[in-house]
Amino acid sequence: MFLKARRSSRARVAAAGLAAVAMLATACGGSNDSGGDRNTDTLVVYTGQSGDWQLNFNPFSPTMLEGPGTIFEPLFFFNNVRDVEPRPRLGKSFTWNADGTRLDVELRDDAEFTDGEKFTAEDVVFTLDMVKNNPSMNGTGYKGVATAVDDTHVSITFPEPSFMEGPQVLGRIWMVPQHRWKDIATPATDVVSEPVGTGPFQLADFKAQAFTLKSNTGYWAGEPALKNIRYVALSGNQSGEAALRQGQIDWQTGPVPDMANIEKNYPGYKGITIPLNQAALFTCSNAELGCQGPQTDVAVRKAVYYGMNRTQINSLAFENTAGEISPGFALLERDEPVVSDELQERSAPMQPDVAKATAALEGAGYAKGPDGVYAKDGKPVAMTIKVVAGWTDYITAVETIAQQLQQVGIKITPQQVSWNEWSDSRGRGQYELLIDALHQGPAPDPFYNASYFFSTATTAKVGEVANPNFARFSNPAVDGALTALKGVNPEDDAARQPYFDTIQTEIEKSIPYIPILTAGTTSEYNAKKFTGWPTQDDLYSFPAVWARPEHSEIFLKLKPAGQ
Template sequence: MFLKAQRSRVAAAGLAVVALVAAGCGSSNSSRSADAETLVLYTGQSGDYQVNFNPFSPTLIDGPGTIFEPLFFFNVIKDVEPRPRLGKAFSWNADGTELSIEVRDDAKWSDGQKFTAKDVVFTLDMITKNKTMNSTGYKGKATATDDTHVVVKFDEPAYMEGPQVLGKIFMVPEHLWKDIATPATDPVKSPVGTGPFLLDEFKPQAFTLKANPGYYGGEPAVKKIRYLSLSGNQAGADALKAGQVDWQTGPVPDIKNVEKNYPGYKAIITPMNQAALFTCSNAELGCTGAQTDPAVRKAIYYGINRGQVNALAFEGTASEVSPGYALVRRDKGLVSGKLKEKTAPMSPDVAKATGLLEGAGYAKGGDGIYAKDGKPLELTVKVVAGWTDYITAVDTMGQQLQQVGIKITPQQLSWNEWSDARGRGQYELLIDAVQQGPAPDPFYTYSYFFSSATTAPAGEIANPNFGRMKDSALDEALASLKKIDPKDTAARQPHLDVIQTRIEEVMPYIPILTGGTTSEYNAKKFTGWPTEDDLYAFPAVWSRPENSEIFLKLKPAGK
C-alpha cells in the first residue's frame, strides 16, 4: 500500500508520540545509548493497538519475520536465491510432486524448547485444517523423516507451491499451539517464536520488541523496535520532522526533497503494490450494491483520470498499472498480449463510461446521476481515517466520476473497522492495494487475491480474495500453472493470458495506479538500509517478513 495509516484523537496521538519517545530517553549515558539502539517505527496505525500477534490473522499487528519465521526469505523485487531462515536447503523431485526441506538444528523457541522438523509438519497440518489460515492455498502432505528433514508431497506437480510453503508460512511451536482451541482467531498475546525479536512491552498506544539474545543468527544490533500509534499521515510527517520516528512508509510533503526538508533522513520509492478500488463484486456470494454490476465497475475504470490522481494524491510517485495485475515493470515479459489494454488509461474516457452504463440499462437523472430501477448510482468508498493520500485519491476520483454520472461518497473508518469490513465483504467500494506474494512472480498475486480458494461468502472472512472473485477458468489456469516449472515461460504464458484476461473482464478490483511505495528513514542514526542499488528487501515498514530482513541488516551508526 502507499500507506497504512489511521486517524483518531488527533491531538492526543500527536502528544503521545512526544511522550512515548521521550520516555525512552533519559539523561544518563545508558539511556542515551539505549535510545541510539532503538528503532522507532510508524506503520500507519492510529487509535489503540489491539493485541494480536497471530501470524495467520488478517488483523495482526506484528509477528511474521520478527517473532515467527519462515523457512526462507524470498526477495519479491528481483529474482535472486532465497536466503535461509529456519530452513537450510530445499529441492524438488523430477516431476515436481515432492519438496524436500532441510531445517536448522540450532534454532530454539524463545521459551528454550528446541525447534525441529516436527514443528514444521505441525504448522503445515494446522493450516490445512483451518481454511482462513491457509492464505497460500497449500494442499500438501508433510512428513518429518527426522529432526531436521521434512518431505512435502503433493498429488500433482506443484512447483509454484515452493515459495509459498518456504517463504510465506510462518512456523509456530507445536508444544504450545497444539493446545490452542481456535488457532485461526486466537490473538496470541504472549508470542513464542524462533525469530530475532521478542515481545518486550505492549501498550495500546505503542508496543516494543526487544532483540532475542538467544537467536541462532546472533543477537541483532538493533536492540529494540518501538511501534507507535499516531493519527495519520500528517502526524507521521510531523514526527519525522521532529526526529521522533526513524522509519515510516507513507507520503510526506515534497517527497523529492526529503534530505533537505528532513536533515539526516533519506527516502526510497519502490513501485510494487497496485492501488485499487476493491469491490464486493460477487452477488452470488452475497455482495449487494450497484458495484456487483460489471458495467458499473468498468464505467468507474474508464471514468478515472489517473494522471490527475497521481499528481494530486501521490506527488507523481505512482506509475501505470495493468488491468491484468502483472507488474508493468517487474513482470514486463509476462503482461498478456491478449489484454484489451495492457495498461489502464491515464486519461478518462467519458463516452465509453457512459456508454457502458446506458448499455446496462442505466438512465441519467435530472441531477446528472445515472439510475436503474429507481435507484441512483451512488456508492460508498471505505477508507482509513488518516490515510491522507488515499483520502485525496478518493475525493479526486469522486469529482471525476461525477462527469460520468456516478456518485461516490468517502466513509472514513478506523483501521480495525475498515479491516473487518474488508475481510467480511461488508462494503461496496474500498480503497486498498493488491499486493505481491513471496517471490517475484504474478502467480502469487493471482492465487491470493483472485482464487476461489481464498474467498468466502459475504459475512464470512475472506483471506485475501476480498473482492470475492470466483471464476472457474481462472481457477483452472492457476491449477495448471502450479504444475509447470516456472522456468518454462512458453508453457506458462497461455495460462497467464487466461488469468489476466478474465481479471480484466470481471474486474473485482478497479485498478488505479501502481503505488510508488515511499519510505523515509533515519540514515544518520542507522546504517544498512536498502538502496536503489541494493534492494535486498522490499523497503516498506508494514511489509512482512521483508521488514524483519531490514531490521537484521541495520546497525546503529558508528557501530
Template sequence: MSMHARWRRIRTASIGVVSVGLLATACGGGSDNGGSSADSDTLIVYTGLAGDWPRVFNPYLPTVSEGAGTIFEPLFFYNIARQDDPAPRLGTEYAWNEDGTELSITLREGVEWSDGEAFTADDVAFTLNMLLENEALNTQNFQGEPTVVDDTHLTVAFEEPAYMKAPDLLGKTWIVPEHIWGELEDPGTDQIPEPVGTGPFTLSEFSPQAFTLAANENYWDGAPKLPEVRYVALSGNQAGADALAAGEIDFQTGPVPDMANFEANHEGYKDVTVHAFQMVLDTCSNAELGCTGPQTDPAVRQAIYYAMDREQLNTLAFQNTADEMSPGFALPERDAGYVSADLENQTVPMNADIARAQEILEGAGWTMGGDGFYEKDGERLSMTVRVVTGWTDYITAVNTLSEQLKDAGIELTPQPASNNETMDARGRGDFQLQIDSQYPGPTPDPYYVYNNFFNSDNTVPVGETANPNFARYSNSAVDEAIAELNQIDPADTEQRQPFYDIIQAEIERDMPYIPIMLGGNTSQFNSAKFTGWPTDVNLYAYPAVWQRPDQAEIYRSLEPTGE
C-alpha cells in the first residue's frame, strides 16, 4: 500500500551551550548511586522529565515512563522521518483484500517473551480484543475483528474499508502477553511495574531518580550491541543543558543555551534538528462536555491566534529553530499536496494583528473594561495556561505570550506544575489552556493528526480521561470527513482532497488547538562514545529520545566505541 507524501526538508542546526556548572543530580551508570556517562558503555538519556519517574511501564497509559518499542514491540516499524517501507518487527508481511475490509498478517516465528513463554498470534488477537474492550486504551479507535488462523497468521476484518487503520494497527499497537495481561483486573489502570515483553530491552533496575533497561539476551534479532540504557530524572531543561556540558548524559532532545554553537562547544557530541511536531495551545473548548472559561468561545481562541507575535516567540523561546505551520494542521512542506487552497491563511501569521484580534472579540460581544482587559456578561477575559515546570522553552513561550496578549486585552496567567500533574490535568480536562505539541501519525499523512486530535471518538466529558483529543472537540462535519478518508485508498489523492478541505476549513474556524509554530526538535548525542546515530543524511528513525518506537530503533542501532 503506497502512502502519498511530500517530504518536508529536514535540516541540521548547530546548538551551543554557555559556561555551566557541574550537574548537581548524579546521572546513573550501573547502580543507584549514578556515575559519569564516560565510565561505562551505558547510554545515559534524559527525556526532559522534571521530577521523579513513576514506575509505570504500561505502554498504553499516558503517564508511561518507557516501554513502547523497547520492551513492548509493534508488528512493524513505520519511519515518519523519511519515506521508507514498513520494517518487519513482530510481523513479517501484511496484505489487504481487494476492497480494504480484511487485513492478513504474518508473524515472525520463534519469538519468545522475556519470561521464556512463546509468542503467538493469540497474543496479537488478545491485544486487539483488549483495545476493543477498554475504551481508554483504544486511542486509535480500533474497530476490527481479529481471527487467529494459526500460531503465525491472523486476519483482522472491518465492516467497511479501513486502509488508514493499518499504520496505527501495525505500527502503534504495542503487543502484550496474554498469559500475563489476561490475568489483570483492569489493563486500563494497571501500571505494569514488572513488564514482560518481546522487545530488545528489559527492565533491569528502577528508582524514582533513574531506571535502567538491559539488553534482552534472548531477543529474536539477537541481543543489541548496546548493553544498557539508563534514564535519569533531572529538574528540567537547564539541568539537561548542564548535564550535556559536563558530559554526564549521552542523549537528549531539547533546548540548550546558545543553539548556534553546540558542536563547537561540546567535543565528541553532535546534534540534528527535525520538524514534524506542531506546537499549540490546547484549549478545553467544549462547554457541552464540561469545559468552563472564556476559551470555550471560538472568538477568544481566534483572537489569541491573531494576537501572537510568532517571530518574537521563535527568537525568545525557541532560538529560531521553529518554523511556520498551517492552521489546517497539514505540514506546509511535507504535506504540501494536502494543504487546502480554501484556507484563510495558508500558514500562520508571524506577526501580531491586534486590530484583527480586537475586531473578532468585539464582534462576539466582548467589550473593553476599565482595566484594559475585555469582559462579557460580567466575565473578565482572563485565563490560565498550564506549562510543565522545568521546560524552559515552553515557560519562556507562555511568559512571552502573556505579555503579547495584554496588548489585545486578554489576560493570560502561566500555571506551572510537574510533568505528571500537567499531563493528568490535560487528560481530565482540568485546564483552560495548555502549551503542548501534537505528535504526527505513524506515516507522513495529516489524516492521523485529524483522527487523533480532532475526532470526537477520542474524547470524553471533563473529569474522565481523554486521549488524545484533549480539547474535547466535537464537530460532525469533521467526524464524517475523517470516516470517509478511512475508506479511501491513500494512493487516490484526488478523491481524498475534498475531505481534507472540509476538515481544514472547520478547524481553522473553530481552533480547538490554537496553532503556535512547527517545532524544531533538536537532539544532542554523544558520537564519541557510541556509533550508529541517525543523521541528516541517514534518518532511519525520528531522532528524538521521547519519540516511540523510534527511540528503540536508535538503541538497536547503537554500538559503544569503548572510548
C-alpha cells in the first residue's frame, strides 16, 4: 500500500521523530557530554532509513542495506572527488596492455574471508563471471573474460579496447567468496543473510530497528580502531535531526535547519558540504520497454524541465546548498573542461519559462482543458511522483514542484512511500516519476555517470530489475559513444570530446532524468567523539554515510578521540 501524502503533518512527523529518539536513547544507554553512544568505540549512523530495515546484505542488490567496502571489498579504492592515485584494497597493482584489451591485476596474498578461508584469484574470477552472467547484478556493464594466472594474479581480457572499464571493474565490483556463493541458486535476488567477506567489518547482529557491524579482528590491514558501527532506523529527516541534537547519532548525511551554523547549533559536531550528486525527477521514460504514463512523451518531460523554478526549490528544500545542473549531466564544476559546447543550454534554467513549457506541450498536440490541465487524446498530463516518507528535503522539493507545474498545466501528485517500496518501484520501473539523485562513478570522470544511468546495458524491461538505468533510457548513439570512450586513452582529451558531445546532447534531447539541481551533500558528524573525518582540505573520500565504498574509507580512518 502507498502511504498517504502528508502535506500538513509536520507536527505529527516531529512528534514521531521525538518518540523514535527516545527509543534510540534507551537502546544506546543515553548520551554523554561528547554526544553519541556511551560506548566510545561505537559509531552510531543514520543513513536516512525511514521505517524498519528489511534484511538484505547482497552487495549487488539495489535494495541492499550494507556491504560494499565494509563487508565486501573492491580491488582498489578510487576517489571520485579528487583526481588522485587509487588506493590498494584487495589488489596491489594493475597494468593495461597497449591497446586497452587486457588488464592484469596483482592481488594481496594476506587477505582472508571472515570464515577463515583464504582469498585468491579464483574468488575474483568467480565474482566477475557471476556479475557478467546476471544482468541485474552488472551495474557497471562488465563483459570481460577473467582468468586466474595463479593465486595472486588475474588477467582480464575485453572484446574491445576498454580503458574506462578499469576503475569500474577494480573499484565498483565487490569480491565475494566462491566457496559460499557457488551454491546460491539465484545470486541476484538472494538476501545473503549471513554475509562473509574480506572487509574491515562484519555483521554482528541484525534487528528490524537497527543492526551492527563489528570490526574484523583478522583484517589484512589490521583491526580498525573503530570497533562498532550501529545503523539505526528512524522516521525520517526530522527524527534524524532530533537525534543529532540530543547527541544520539554520530554521523548522518542529510539536511538540518540552519545548515550554515552546524557547529553552533550542535555542539561537538561539524558539517561538510560537497556538491557531487545530481538531484533529478526520474521518469520511467521508455514506452518500448513497458513504461506507461504521460512522462513517456519527451514533450511532457520538456514541459516539466522548463516549468520548474529551481531558485525557489533550492531555497525552500535545500537551504540554498545546491547548485546549477547541466541537462547533459556532466558536473559543471568538476567536469567543466568536457561540458559540451554543443548543448542547447549549458545549465538548466534557474527560473521557470512558462512559454517554452506550454509550447513544448502544444507543439506535441496537447490542449489545455477546462480544469487548466493539458490533455491529449482524452488523457490529462497528470502524474504521481514517489518520494520516501521522512525525506523532508525531497518532500518539500516535490511539493514545491507540484505547485510550480500548475502554472504550465501539469498536475503532479506527490506520494510518500516507504524506502523499501520506493526502491522496489524504482528498480522495476513501476512508477511515473520519482525523486532521487544520480550518483557518480569510481573516478572523477563523467563517463561513469553516463555509463551507469544512460546505457542500454544497465536497464531492463518494466517488471525486471534495472541497475541503475532506472529511467529505461536506450539510445544507440549514446551506447556507441560509451563504447568508443572505453577504448580511448583517458589522457587524450581531444579524442574523447566528440563522444562526450554526443552523449550530452542526446541526453539533453530526451531528458529521461529531469534535472533539478546539483545537490550539496551535507554531512553532520561527531568531531568530539571521533577524529579522522574528511575535510575540505583533505577530501580523501566523498563524505556521505550512504556512499559505498566511500564510507568504508572513512570508517577505516576514524579513531575514538584520544587514541
